[in-house]
Amino acid sequence: MFDVKGKKAIITGGAQGLGFSLVKAFHNEGVEIAVIDISHEILNIAEKIGNDGSTIHAVKGDLLHIESLRESFKKALEHLGGTVDILINSAGLIERKPAFEFSLESWNRILGLNVTSVFELSRLAAIEMKKQGSGKIMNMGSILSVLGGFHAAAYSTSKGAILQMTKSLSNEWACYGIQVNAIAPGYMLTTMNNDLVNDVERRVQVDARIPAKRWGTPEDVVGPALFLASSASDYVTGTLIPVDGGVLGR
Template sequence: MSFDIKGKKAIITGGAQGLGRSLVEAFYTAGVEIAVIDISEKIHDLPSEFNDNDQKIHALKGDLLDIDSLRDSFQTALEKLGGTIDILINCAGLIDRGPALESSLDSWNRIFGLNVTSTFELSRLAAAKMKEQGAGKIINMGSILSVLGGYNAAAYSTSKGAVLQLTKSLSNEWAEYGIQVNAIAPGYMVTQMNTALMNDPVRRPQIEARIPSKRWGTPEDVAGVALFLAAPASDYVTGALIPVDGGVLAR
């Protein structure tokens, strides 16, 4: 059993901030060469922030809502990694909180485009290469709302439910090729995406009362599970949704 992933090559989406940035830090520290794709201009600051003198972090700006841009970004990332991809982490995500009756169809489509369609297409692109190699790890970012209905987040919760079903389906198809496909379900995390919830005087105490661990999660809590799913130690784990939620789904 090995937890060593030093020398592996990974593509991480949404790595400029929040959970994604924590994953970049964790995998970089573990000795992984990483191509990071994000639409934010902050992406260009990553190499200097990590003092990446060995040039193990490749920052690529790309719009994953545009399929042509997505495919170009993937091919560029693959080239930067020398034509090999061992790990894909689909972390880029979008939420637009609000009542379903007041939400726009454009918002629905954007959320599904990033959370589901980009995950599907990037997974297919990565799996084609991983199949040639005979091994690979795909880690999708689900949510506790992959299981729960949520509140004022109909499009987001539905998209994350789709991510869970996609994870299961792809794992069934690709396990025979040595590719494991799993998902992580973060709970209530201290991230920019949840700023509105943390500042809500009504919702915040309701949420905190529901968390058995009595605290919000941190991006670092998620990184440990991602490292496990990327390592040889998890080679017989596939099609799973692993909660990192302080016990919310068990309650």
């Protein structure tokens, strides 16, 4: 029921952070993976993870530009032999700054990557999944899909949109055997949160807010992701699963 061996997946933002942990975990579980990332590090991902599991294909692409996104998806699909069972939209951007100081250029970049690219990749994947009558799409939300955040207007807006998009696409595609869900990481020890970790005042505030009394790690997201990728979640769709040490339950 929880076995994903032999499945084919496309994972974005897999060169580092949460995305890299997901690539490593799915690789170890026998999933053939095409990883899309803008970073040059993507070209070394198979070497970094090792060759003792499934096949990993690297696709370097800029998801902020639609034509590059579509070409990247096409290459990823070709690497996987023309089929995809799992799509994980893990690529994302954040910029912490007061709204008064936030540029419209930054706003558009964050919404472009965190929302528009997720919609287009999900649509492209769902077209292929519909043909086979099954598929799993996972979107990376956040606790800021629900909370307002602080100095994160663009990011929280984008992650709120991810929650609503997940519900909407689930409503449309569940009848085709495609489950669309979102994972909501909490405060994670990743490079994306380095500024929070190093801000003494904010770090104390965040520490006090987490019932589990620790920050999350990328590995904490792996279990829920594998569940959502497996047949164990065939009747789970349109939902947001928090991985936050209890923050949303306070």
